[in-house]
Amino acid sequence: MSSSISGKITQMLLDMLEQDGTTEIRRNDLAQSLGCVPSQINYVISSRFTPERGYIVESRRGGGGYVKITRVSLDFPTAIMHAVNSVGPSIDPLTARSCIMNLLAGDIIDRDAASLIAAALDENALRPIPYEYRDTARASILKQMLLAYSNNRKG
Amino acid sequence: MSSSISGKITQMLLDMLEQDGTTEIRRNDLAQSLGCVPSQINYVISSRFTPERGYIVESRRGGGGYVKITRVSLDFPTAIMHAVNSVGPSIDPLTARSCIMNLLAGDIIDRDAASLIAAALDENALRPIPYEYRDTARASILKQMLLAYSNNRKG
DNA sequence: TAAACTCAAAAGTCAGGGAAAGTCAAACGA
């Protein structure tokens, strides 16, 4: 994973977010220090730090430009509902995975639950399903599990 | 057995797993070093490193891709593994439910896990899947989840 | 002096090429 440059960038951003859930970078400087082209930073951000995965990204061009990433953290019911609502009718494996990881990082779900949910949503588990139905099945299963988890916390 | 190329691949993977129960390979490199086509690695993995035998397989395509195999820890797994093996390639909702209940009653899994697994296997969750594939999907998901649970119970 | 006009410095967009694993069905062999 972190053998790829994108993996390194991701890890670096996650490390920076670890502090207080927010980080501000200069795109060109970061690219320079990592030995990649600037646009790869955009690739990483747009593929991994999406709203759907629990991040908001702000930026500004021109002189003194910046890119700012913030991890949204919510209380339990809100976070679960937000996750359920943001999933939509279909979700791909990677997005599902980081959705789970984000809930885990925000202490919304515990490690055991994260592991179980991840297993249920993994491509391997869903392999018997024809390709065209997999992502919709994944979304449905994810929502059901999150709701079940939510119900369990109350009762 | 090990006169066949598949046998050699199997042995090699087992050796690599010997260390700490997990190994990460580059499919093309391994195929290269063993003098076989890459897709034969898939054949070996899908025929020998199955959930029934206690293995979890993860992978990723594209640049920096990998295949990771994890042997589930055999701490007190016999009950779990027995359940995995008794499921078969397909399972209906009622049988799945009683399987979960049995594991719960026998203190093999805890209440939270039972609830999550039940949610994932519920007809509602699997509704987007065409009827003919639902039971096989359910079986696959169940096995993957049990394996993940078992794997987590080691720490 | 204030509005308008450069200009360079940032970030964004996009399409294409490449790398790696997955799929599948046909051929093969003990």
Added chain:
DNA sequence: TCGTTTGACTTTCCCTGACTTTTGAGTTTA
């Protein structure tokens, strides 16, 4: 026969660079 072997084709993900857009600052102009 049934498990093995193969390779053509697909899918996913990564990386790059050329081009565009936005912004702030400094400069010019009425």
